Amino acid sequence: MSQGQGVELGQPPAVDARRDAVHVAIVPAIYQDDEGYSAIPSSKVKFAEDGSVYNTDASDWEGIIDPFPSSMVKPGQRVWVLMRPGAVKHLRHTWQHVSLEDESA
Numbered sequence: 001m002s003q004g005q006g007v008e009l010g011q012p013p014a015v016d017a018r019r020d021a022v023h024v025a026i027v028p029a030i031y032q033d034d035e036g037y038s039a040i041p042s043s044k045v046k047f048a049e050d051g052s053v054y055n056t057d058a059s060d061w062e063g064i065i066d067p068f069p070s071s072m073v074k075p076g077q078r079v080w081v082l083m084r085p086g087a088v089k090h091l092r093h094t095w096q097h098v099s100l101e102d103e104s105a
Contacts, residue, residue, distance in 0.1 A: 009085040025083040029053045033075045042067035047099040
C-alpha cells in the first residue's frame with residue numbers, strides 16, 4: 001500500500017495492500033419494518049426520525065446492520081448499525097452524523 005493511503009472500505013484493496021485495522025463508527029438502534037419483515041444481517045438501512053432504522057434500497061443508505069449475527073433480525077430488535085464509510089464527519093471514539101443527535105456535548 002502506498003505511503004499515506006489508508007484502507008477505503010467499499011473499494012477493492014490495492015494490489016500492494018497488506019493486513020490492517022480500521023475504526024468503524026457504530027451506533028445501537030432498533031430495527032423496524034412496517035410490514036413485519038425480518039432483516040438479513042448486513043442489510044443496508046436508513047435512520048427514521050425516531051432514531052430507529054429500516055431496510056432501504058436507496059442509494060443514500062446510511063449504514064448496515066451488524067453483518068455477524070447468525071440469525072435474521074426481527075422488527076423491534078436492538079442492533080448495531082455500522083455507519084457507511086465516508087458518512088461520519090469526525091471519528092475518534094465519539095463521532096457525529098447528520099441523522100443523529102450529537103452526543104459529544
